[in-house]
Amino acid sequence: MSDLYRWVRAESSLSNICRFCMNPGDNLIVPCNCKGSMKFVHNSCLIKWIIHSDKKQCEICKYAYQIKESRRPIYLWGFSGVSRTDIRRCVRGILMLVIALASLVGGVFLIFMDTEQRNHMNENPYSAEVPEPGASRSTAGRKRVEDYENEAFFGKLAIIAFTLLGTTFFLVVQCAWFKKFYDKLARVNREIKIDAKKQRLSTIIEESSSLPSSWNSRD
Numbered sequence: 768m769s770d771l772y773r774w775v776r777a778e779s780s781l782s783n784i785c786r787f788c789m790n791p792g793d794n795l796i797v798p799c800n801c802k803g804s805m806k807f808v809h810n811s812c813l814i815k816w817i818i819h820s821d822k823k824q825c826e827i828c829k830y831a832y833q834i835k836e837s838r839r840p841i842y843l844w845g846f847s848g849v850s851r852t853d854i855r856r857c858v859r860g861i862l863m864l865v866i867a868l869a870s871l872v873g874g875v876f877l878i879f880m881d882t883e884q885r886n887h888m889n890e891n892p893y894s895a896e897v898p899e900p901g902a903s904r905s906t907a908g909r910k911r912v913e914d915y916e917n918e919a920f921f922g923k924l925a926i927i928a929f930t931l932l933g934t935t936f937f938l939v940v941q942c943a944w945f946k947k948f949y950d951k952l953a954r955v956n957r958e959i960k961i962d963a964k965k966q967r968l969s970t971i972i973e974e975s976s977s978l979p980s981s982w983n984s985r986d
Contacts, residue, residue, distance in 0.1 A: 787812035798961055799830035814959045819848060821954055833962040838953060848955030849948075857948055860941050867934040878923045 784791050785808050795807040805827060817823065817834065824831045846854055 783807045785809045785812050787816060796961070798832055799825040800828040801825060801830075810961055813961060817959055818955055818957060835960045835962065837958045839956045839958060844952060844956040846952070849952060853948055853951070856944070860945065863937060864941070867930075867937055871930045871934055875927075877926065 783795055784804065785795060786805050787808055790809075792809060794809060796810055796813075797806045798808060798813060799806065813832075817832070823834060
């Protein structure tokens, strides 16, 4: 009987537990160079830890895990690894963005309506104007049109500036948070496979060489 088989048989009789969930199991793996009871983990527990911590090496021995990862298609993404607070904040941010864009579109629509009305009044400059005493009808009409054009220009300018300024400020403030939320969402929607076979075998061989000599005499 080989030393490796003796070590595996003796090791399997011990109460080994996963260092993440603290539960035993037959599907424990050794993905890193940790020793003792800290070396055993469940494959599923390690995958969850990698996804949520976004770390690809052991925090204890600093061994880089042998992993293969792929990202799910975006239409299959879920929110299982995202907190409800982040989801609510994302929804509020989207609603505020929709309101800001609606305000921008509404402002542009009002500007076009105002322009159309101004053109109509230019075609009929005397329709609603009572000339001042001592002033000719044409002079009063031109003055009314000029005053209206000035007021309309500054009004439209204020609407455009306020809407664009508010929308830009909102986008700048929320852009960093939306990027962080997207990265978190992409991180929890990964498919990760851990290749622990090679490292596990090397660990078994390494530790089997340090077994007591009395084990080697067993058949």
